[in-house]
Every structure is written in structure tokens, then in C-alpha cells.
Amino acid sequence: xxxYFIGLGLSNPxxxxxxxxxxxxxxxxxxxxxxxxxxxxxxxxxEKTYERKVIxxxxxxxxxxxDIMLENADKEDVCFLVVGDVFAATTHSDLVLRCKxxxxxxxxxxxxxxxTAVGCCGLQLYNFGETVSFCFWDDSWQPDSYYDKIVKxxxxxxxxxxxxxxxKEQTIQNLMKGNNIFEPPRYMKTHEAAQxxxxxxxxxxxxxxxxxxxQCVAIARVGAKDQKMASGTLEExxxxxxxxxxxxxIVTGKLHPMEEEFLAKLLSQES
Amino acid sequence: xxxYFIGLGLSNPxxxxxxxxxxxxxxxxxxxxxxxxxxxxxxxxxEKTYERKVIxxxxxxxxxxxDIMLENADKEDVCFLVVGDVFAATTHSDLVLRCKxxxxxxxxxxxxxxxTAVGCCGLQLYNFGETVSFCFWDDSWQPDSYYDKIVKxxxxxxxxxxxxxxxKEQTIQNLMKGNNIFEPPRYMKTHEAAQxxxxxxxxxxxxxxxxxxxQCVAIARVGAKDQKMASGTLEExxxxxxxxxxxxxIVTGKLHPMEEEFLAKLLSQES
Numbered sequence: 001x002x003x004y005f006i007g008l009g010l011s012n013p014x015x016x017x018x019x020x021x022x023x024x025x026x027x028x029x030x031x032x033x034x035x036x037x038x039x040x041x042x043x044x045x046x047e048k049t050y051e052r053k054v055i056x057x058x059x060x061x062x063x064x065x066x067d068i069m070l071e072n073a074d075k076e077d078v079c080f081l082v083v084g085d086v087f088a089a090t091t092h093s094d095l096v097l098r099c100k101x102x103x104x105x106x107x108x109x110x111x112x113x114x115x116t117a118v119g120c121c122g123l124q125l126y127n128f129g130e131t132v133s134f135c136f137w138d139d140s141w142q143p144d145s146y147y148d149k150i151v152k153x154x155x156x157x158x159x160x161x162x163x164x165x166x167x168k169e170q171t172i173q174n175l176m177k178g179n180n181i182f183e184p185p186r187y188m189k190t191h192e193a194a195q196x197x198x199x200x201x202x203x204x205x206x207x208x209x210x211x212x213x214x215q216c217v218a219i220a221r222v223g224a225k226d227q228k229m230a231s232g233t234l235e236e237x238x239x240x241x242x243x244x245x246x247x248x249x250i251v252t253g254k255l256h257p258m259e260e261e262f263l264a265k266l267l268s269q270e271s
Numbered sequence: 272x273x274x275y276f277i278g279l280g281l282s283n284p285x286x287x288x289x290x291x292x293x294x295x296x297x298x299x300x301x302x303x304x305x306x307x308x309x310x311x312x313x314x315x316x317x318e319k320t321y322e323r324k325v326i327x328x329x330x331x332x333x334x335x336x337x338d339i340m341l342e343n344a345d346k347e348d349v350c351f352l353v354v355g356d357v358f359a360a361t362t363h364s365d366l367v368l369r370c371k372x373x374x375x376x377x378x379x380x381x382x383x384x385x386x387t388a389v390g391c392c393g394l395q396l397y398n399f400g401e402t403v404s405f406c407f408w409d410d411s412w413q414p415d416s417y418y419d420k421i422v423k424x425x426x427x428x429x430x431x432x433x434x435x436x437x438x439k440e441q442t443i444q445n446l447m448k449g450n451n452i453f454e455p456p457r458y459m460k461t462h463e464a465a466q467x468x469x470x471x472x473x474x475x476x477x478x479x480x481x482x483x484x485x486q487c488v489a490i491a492r493v494g495a496k497d498q499k500m501a502s503g504t505l506e507e508x509x510x511x512x513x514x515x516x517x518x519x520x521i522v523t524g525k526l527h528p529m530e531e532e533f534l535a536k537l538l539s540q541e542s
Contacts, residue, residue, distance in 0.1 A: 010381060014290035017280060017382075018320075021289055049289075085383060087390025093533055096393070100537060108391050110281060110383030110494050111288075112356060115396060117381040119358025122367070125386060130397050156427070223381050262364055266371060 003073040003104050005086045005096070007111025011040045011224040013049035016081075020109045024050050028076035031057040031069055033083070033092075040224055040246070054081065066098050073104045085113035114248055117222045118161055121229050122262025127253060129158030134188050134249075136164065137196065144200045150251050151209040157254035163247070164188035187245035190218035190230075194238035194249065210234070210251060217250040217263065218242055231267040274344040274375050276357045276367070278382030282311045282495040284320035287352075291380045295321050299347035302328040302340055304363075305354070311495055311517070325352065337369050344375045356384035385519055388493045389432055392500050393533025398524060400429030405459050405520075407435065408467065415471045421522050422480040428525035434518070435459035458516035461489035461501075465509035465520065481505070481522060488521040488534065489513055502538040 004023050009015030016024070024030050032046065032054040047053055057080070061069065069080065086092055086108050099106040119125050130153060132146045146162070153160045164187070174181045198212060212235040220228040220242035228242045234251075255263070275294050280286030287295070295301050303317065303325040318324055328351070332340065340351065357363055357379050370377040390396050401424060403417045417433070424431045435458070445452045469483060483506040491499045491513035499513045505522075526534070 007383065009288060012290070014293075015288045015380070017286045017288055018292055019283070019285035022285075085387040085390070088387070088396065093393050093529075096391075097533065097536055107496070108388075108494065109286070110388040110391075112278065112381030112383060113387040116356040116359070116384040116386050117379075119356070120367075120379050120381075122364050125359065126401050129400075223379065225378070258364075262368065265368055 001073065001075055001077045001105070003070060003099055003106045004077065004079045004109060005092065005106065006079055006081050006109045007085045007113075008081055008083050009111040010084060010114060010117055010222055013041050013046045015111065015223070016050070017109055017111065020111075021050065023077065023109070024079050024081070025052055026077060027079040028072070029069075030054045030079045030081065031061075032081045033057050033062060035059045035062075040221065040244075062092075062095065066095055067102075069095075070098060070102055070104050073099075074102075085110050085115075088113055088115070112223065114163065114222060114246075115161065118219065118248060118250065120222065120227075121217050121219055121231070121250070122266055123159055123217065123250065123252065123259050124256065127157070127159050127256070127259070129153030129156055129160055129253065132160050132162045134162055134164035134193055134196065136186055136188065147197070147200050147210070150197075154209045154251070154253050159253045160251045162193055162249045162251065164193070188247065188249075189241060189245070190220065190247045190249045191238050191241050193247075194218070194234050197234055197251070198238055215252045215255060215263075217252065217267070218247065219250070220244070220247045222246075222248070229267050231263045272344065272346055272348045272376070274341060274370055274377040275348065275350045275380060276363065276377065277350055277352050277380045278356045278384075279352055279354050280382040281355060281385060281388055281493055284312050284317045286382065286494070287321075288380060288382065291382075292321060294348065294380070295350050295352070296323055297348060298350040299343070300340075301325045301350045301352065302332075303352045304328050304333060306330045306333075311492065311515075333363075333366065337366055338373075340366075341369060341373055341375050344370075345373075356381050356386075359384055359386070383494065385434065385493060385517075386432065389490065389519060389521065391493065391498075392488050392490055392502070392521065393537055394430055394488065394521065394523065394530050395527065398428070398430050398527070398530070399432055400424030400427055400524065401431070403431050403433045405433055405435035405464055405467065407457055407459065418468070418471050418481070421468075425480045425522070425524050430524045431522045433464055433520045433522065435464070459518065459520075460512060460516070461491065461518045461520045462509050462512050464518075465489070465505050468505055468522070469509055486523045486526060486534075488523065488538070489518065490521070491515070491518045493517070493519065500538050502534045 006020045132149045135143050150160045214234045216234050216237050217231045218237050230240050277291045403420045406414050421431045485505045487505050487508050488502045489508050501511050
């Protein structure tokens, strides 16, 4: 039998593929990975749509107790559900290697990822450079190294896709004490991302490759019925709250004429 | 009502999402775009799975006669099915703009794309640079400008995803004469891609950023049950035929230790 890695796509439980749903309904056990990303749906809604119970798999289970998940997977079908596409997060490569080591046959059902869905704003995917993960700042910790990656991309004329999701993170204090206490999930909003970039420009560095006039795109809830997009300068987008998560933010590189036309025509009315 | 752009994913008709299938079955008209890519399924198999007829949409229809497709889409649901994710090809941005201009509400259902599914080989998506399209050579036309993009990526330590699909292409002769005659579809195989790169290195340029020893990865039929992967030097992969289409080929940039480990463990047994 087979251990199935099944991508769930981006927004609602019905984004699972027809084949994926059939496998889920026929599997002996179904694990749902919800710590690197979230669907815009609760576990209850997911179980209702799939018409079966799922087991939440947290980071500890996937990274350290994967043998529990793989148990008997050579004799019965087991599904492992991952939001987005399956190989965005490193940890799932580890799980593939464990399958190989234990001679458990595995299959991958791919699905939508934010990394290509972002093309819905009209920017060409081949003009994107390395994706950047933002960091939430607090009083004592305000890292800005991701700024360098945006600058690197812009020098190459590439756009930069930025997002930040923190699910089941621990404070440094709890981590050091070994307390199994997790912080509530946090999702960066586009206006917060824009403001943080403005802060970096102002406090840390002179205006250089990124300025308050840099053209950016803000997207919320990609693929959902209430998807929202806006384009504008960094300064403008720092003032627009696109509402509920998930958000992603794009710092453009060199805009090609067709991309400019698309942003102008599409987003002027949509934002 | 709504004009739905529906991504079909990569391999078989059941890769459509549960929501996508419901929309297809309830729509007034369903168009299937099959000129920028193919599913590993025929129109008949697709219609059988979806339990309804689909209209093949060729390049002319999508690019020049889109008003036919959009007809009454403000009054009844129309689906436009696209292999992979929806915004890999420019033309679909045009169609979105036409919706905006004609005040036709539209929605996008994203799905898997080769651009993220390629992560199944263990290479990290954020280490990929610009994707490169190969060109089939003939006696009189042997372009090699894509080589420069691979070199550019390698200088930045990025991997390069390469593929080439030619569906419904016309010869220059037929194009100039205005003959509506299309060539049979062609899909580059990984060993052909590797051989072409070896030819470029040998005939056109000195060995530089890419050599016959450069580590590459060959993947066939991503997401299908008979998916195949192999890793090796450019020279080695020029000798391995992975069989039926679709194929994609990766020229690695700088391999990180975890990626090396993954390639070694996973692909040594799989190829």
C-alpha cells in the first residue's frame, strides 16, 4: 500500500483534487499538517467536507515521530495532507527520505502553491527572484536581513514575493525551558509588511534599491471568493488593510510594459 | 454569473479540484485550452471523467476570438480549463483583462504547476532562478540563447528548470503562407535536452559555467503514477531516456548539503 502526500491547495477544503479526496476517504489514517501553513478553513470544516476524521500532525510528530505516521503504511494506505503544494517546506523532503529508508511506497499529489498562484496579479512568474520570509518584530528582535534579499532581487530586476506565517511557534523562553507552550498563530498583513519595509529604509539604511516610491502589490486570500488585490507605492500600501489572512506582498523589480498595463487595468478597479 | 479559470494540474483528469469538477459539471459551456500544455490524458478521457463535453480552445480562439468564449458569461457560468496552474502563460492574463473590460465577473481556481511540483526531486524551490524554455533544433535553426540564462542562474548559484513543449506550432513556411496547418506536438526529452547542452558547450562556447560534469536532474511525468527521476552529470543524463512525455530537466546551481543528501538517497535508487 501507499503513503500519499496530498497537497490541499490554498483556500477551501474543496480545493483538494478529486483523486485526493477519494484517497482520503479510503485511507486507513489521514494526517493533516497545519503548522507551516493554514487553509482558510477549520479542522471541523475539513472533516465535514472529506466526510472523515483527520489527525492533526504537529511539528514534533512530523519531524521526530514520523515512524508513527509511517506505521503499517506498507500494508495500508495512509494520507498526509499538506496545505498548498507538498514540497514548499523542507520537512516533507525528510518524510520522503524516511519512506525510502523504510521501503514504504509513496506518491505525491501536487496542488496549487502561493508561489505560482501569485501570477493572478499579472506579474510574470519568470520575473520573480527568491521568495522572502518576513519576520515579526518585537521590542528586542527586529531582524532585517530579508531586506538584502529584496535588494539582491531588485538589482537583478526581479520581483520579490514576501510572506510570513507563524503557526505553533514557541517563545525563546518557553523553548529554553522545554515548555510545550505555543504562541497563537500570527499572519503578517500586507500593510504591516509595507510599514516594516519603510521602517527598515528609514532607520537602518539610506534609501537605495527600495524606496517609499517602489511599486508593490498586495494580495489577500488568493484563490478564495473574497480575494483582494491592490497595487501602489510602498507608502500607499502601508495604509491599506486588506482584512483577514492570508496575505502576501510583492516588491516589484523591473516592470515590463505588459505587467504595467495589467497592474494598471486590473488593480486600479479591484483595490 | 461567472467566467471560471480552472487549473487542471499536471497529470490526470482527476487532478481537477472537487470544486472545479462541480463547476465544470454545472457550467453552460466548458473550454479546454490544450495548446500551451497537455494533460497526460486525451480529450475523451477528460470528458469521460468530467461527465460532460468540452470545447477545445486553440490559440486563435483564446487570443483573437475571446469574445466568443466570454459570450453571455455575465448571465451563465462558463469554465475555461487550463493545464497546470492558470497564469503560467501570458495569454490568460489577456483573457482576465477582457473579463474586466466587458464587466464579466471571473474567478480563478489554482492548481499544481510544474514550477512548484519540481520540488519533488528534493531541490529547494527558493534556490531556483529563472525558468528556461528549450528550443528544438533543426538543420537551419539552432538557437542557444537560453544557455545564457542557465549561466546567469549558475553565477547566482541558482538551479534552472528547463522544459520545452511545442503544441500546435506552425512551420515558418506555413505561417508565412497563411496555411492553417499545424505541426504534430513535440515534447523535449531530458536526454535530448542534455545532449543539446553538451552540443552548445562543445560547438559554440568553451566550457565555462556549465560543463559535462555539471550535476543535473531529469524528471518525467511529474505527479503521475509512473513518474521517473534521475540525477547525474550532464554527460550521464544524455544517455538515459526516461520514456513518455512530459519531461523537465534541471541544471543545478550550488547544491546545498541537504539537497545533495536528498539527491543521493532518493535518486540513486529511483533512476
